[in-house]
Amino acid sequence: MKNSLVAKIFYEIADMLEIKDVQFKPQAYRRAAQAIESLSKPIEDVAAESKLEEIPGVGESIAKKIEEIVRTGKLKYHEDLKKSFPIKIEELFSVEGIGPKKIKLFYDKLGIKNLKDLEKAAKQGKLRELPGMGEKSEKQIFESIQFAKASGQRALLGYILPVAEEIKEGMQAAGNVDDIEVAGSIRRMKETIGDIDVLVVTKQPKKAIDHFTNLKNVDKVVAKGPSRSTVRLKEGIECDIRVIEPRSFGSALMYFTGSKTHNIELRKVAIKKGWKLSEYGLFSGSKRKEKQIAGKTEKEIYAKLGLKYIEPEMRENTGEIEAAAANKLPKIVGYKDIRGDLQMHTTWSDGVNTIEEMAHAAKALGHEYICISDHVGTLKIAGSMSAKEIEKQMKEIDKINKKMRGIEILKGAEVNILSDSSLDLKDSVLKGLDVVFASVHSGFRQSKEQLTKRIVSAMENEHVDIIAHPTGRLIEKRKAYEVDFDKIFETAKRTGTILEINAYPDRLDLNADNVRYAIKSGCKLIIDTDAHSADHLRYIRLGIATARRGWAEKKDIVNTLPLKKLMKVLKK
């Protein structure tokens, strides 16, 4: 699948054209890149079918370029552009306060090509002498570089969500906050988060902002004004707060939630109706005599635009606006629809809590059932259990089930799919379990064909109910291994094997795009935490969010079912 390669090349072209001060083309390339990135099909397949120009934002010229990339793996136009700009553009763009104009200025006047050059020039006081620059800008650039270095990559949603919630609670404790919401990519439940955006309604803006800058996890106040402020938190992430008028709360929430491309499309819908949409509301009339027709809530704005309400997790401009206009939005699975969690580890393998502790924690979360799925097999990873130990554990589970009320514990196991496609445990043992997970834990570097074959043959096994974390990726750490999704989804559907959405913060695997494709292919999914401690069971909402981002409905997720019905969906 070359989609991400094509998108990357187009993003880079957009950046370079912007530096060259070319008008409008950068937007065109970005739009195409974004559409290709979120395509559910391999771009080479679309090219083979000669349907490239059906992709929104792709016309004759870009279609030709895609064909060249698919054919040769690169693009001459892109290579030529790069030659005229020997600059690490992505690196420089990542510095806050620097855009295309400054990058060009720095390169033309000082020959700055990368972050290191820029830092050096800032240190030596060379930037301040350039036109349009001054001491303050130079200092700000230097500080942004330091901050970027210290905080590194984007933070995982699973770790930042609790921080954002703490801030929200901290603000509510101030007593003068009438309404508060965390917006931004957190509200859209993106896998990784750049910063935290908080919106408040208050009659005492100054007091609220003072309270904000004095919250206990604030490390440094970056900016502080009458209606907004930015701070750096001890967790190494920035947090913005904005005071909003009640009449604009919905439009502001919409605007700051994004995504940016979703907003742009909405504004186009407004323009078509002769209106204007901004963070202050939806307006009719000319500039001199404009009248607010909506803004208090998101719902009324969508309604006025002729659209059904779109859940934040779906606002990525991947067809949700068209679907909302046609009243064809799916009713996506809710955060309270999950009845149980089937993947978790205990002290029997590499978990830190006992079976009983896990059961109590799950019950407290409202689960009706859980499954203990410790590692099993001969592969010496993660304290795998032998067939003998499995026997013992099953008896222990029987005992706990007898004494605990209100939750049912299933007997399960996570078995390795070995490099030769065989399973790491005999069928005779698997047969006795309620739920069998199979997953790849070794040989990640095999070819796409081999890895696909391993997973497919595991699915063909009559005892394997679920494929755990099907692509093996670890966010910001390890890329997904390449597999043939068409083949995997087809096999899953045919054999009745369920695919997992692993809710662990750095996995979220299948990811949202895969989820959407899997559902389209007719697969059933399950959301599990893969908890290695009782605390981890809370991660379930990250998995639900991933399902929602992939447009999954309740009927697509098997652990929304009561236990009896769930057992019928499993293979035996």
Next chain:
DNA sequence: GCCGTTTTCGGCCCGACTGTTTTCAGTCG
């Protein structure tokens, strides 16, 4: 470079803030 219930040509989302200016360009969200 793309696209069309204003258009096959002439548009392309909108507003605020910051730091540099002396009326605004660049950047951000």
